[in-house]
Amino acid sequence: MSKSQYETYEAPYGLAEAPYDLPRDFSCEPTEPYGQVTEPYGQAYVPGQASGPPSAPGGSSGGSGGRAEARRAARRRRATRGTTGGPGTSERAVALRRLVPQALVVAFLAGGTSAFVANDKAVRLSVDGEPRTLHTFADDVSELLADEGLAVGAHDIVAPATRTALASGDEIAVRYGRPVHLTLDGERREVWTTAHTVDGALRQLGVRAEGAHLSASRGRRIGRAGLDLAVRTERTVTIMADGRERTIRTNAATVREAVEEAGVTLRGQDTTSVAPDSFPRDGQTVTVMRITGSKEVREEAIPFDVHRIEDPALFRGTEAVAQAGRPGARRVTYALRSVNGVKQRPRRVSSEVVRAPQDQIVKVGIRQKPQTVAGAEGLDWGALARCESGGRPDAVDPSGTYGGLYQFDTRTWQALGGSGRPQDASASEQTYRAKKLYVQRGASPWPHCGGRLRG
Structure with a gap:
């Protein structure tokens, strides 16, 4: 049946709107009279009586009364159209029209209440061990938690699972992580x-x-x-000390505490085989080390450095010490200790320089060597050298005055063009200077060995 087949029912008794639509061909004939019908303008209609507005003063009825009566008659004709009854039938139809909407409203409310009661569930919710009973319309556990403002995360436990459907009497537990x-x-x-x-x-x-x-x-x-x-937690630790073994059960925080619990006292420099402040592990063996020690101060030499400088006054291959080197000295402090009676390697603690070393300076000849000395060739210079110094270029006499192969004194050596000390020069340079001296003075500088020059 389409909407066009209905006519809107106007709500009687001042209702805002009708709760439903009635068919245009709707007709009902009641079996019992329903009494008076309230007409517009407050008039009561009684079957078999004329109705109209009250008479005007003076006993005459106005023209408006006739028009009102005409309208009421038209309504009565429409109400009885298609029926065989008289005026009483029209009254019953109007009254029925008023009662049917009220009956339908009551039926609607009764059905809604039944649905409301059917969807309501009484469940028991426990949050972190605190239970309470509540009523809910939620379909599953997740909806219930959302309605209650309970957010859960990865570390929380919900039983039963959040997608489980709810029924009245269910128990839900939430435990937060x-x-x-x-x-x-x-x-x-x-x-x-x-x-x-x-x-x-x-x-x-x-x-x-x-x-x-x-x-x-x-x-x-x-x-x-x-x-x-x-x-x-409680652990088993073995303590080795003073030749004895002690095994204890302990929950100590450090090795030092465990040693003390074993009745062993650390004194002075005593320590343990593992760091005293480390955590003792289950099954660990700790050895107590009794340490005695002292300090020793030693003076040690600091070697000097050697610097070589080229000297054009010296023949090639000749070196002369311009400044003698001198070692320095430092004072070093060592810690000496014995562990369980066994001496350990000394440990250097501090060092202090007492005297700085003096560098040695050596002049190195770069001058080209002369080939010969006129007037001194053909002599046996080797025999003279063996007689004077035993053939040793660095020889020095016991007084320290003469040195080299030919036992020059420093003054004579330098007068001949040599530098430094004769014993520091090369053997060839010493022979060269000796030849120059021979040309000047003959064999007299070597009164005891000079005769060896001629065999």
């Missing part, structure tokens, strides 16, 4: 737990807490913000 900054036997890490107390978190994380040291009591509650927790 809590971050725990756990330092377990010296190793720090971040873990998550849904436990509410330290004891529950330890059980959930599988941490052996018997005999362990805890930075917080087992009964302490863990808030949503989390907790810093340090746990030192």
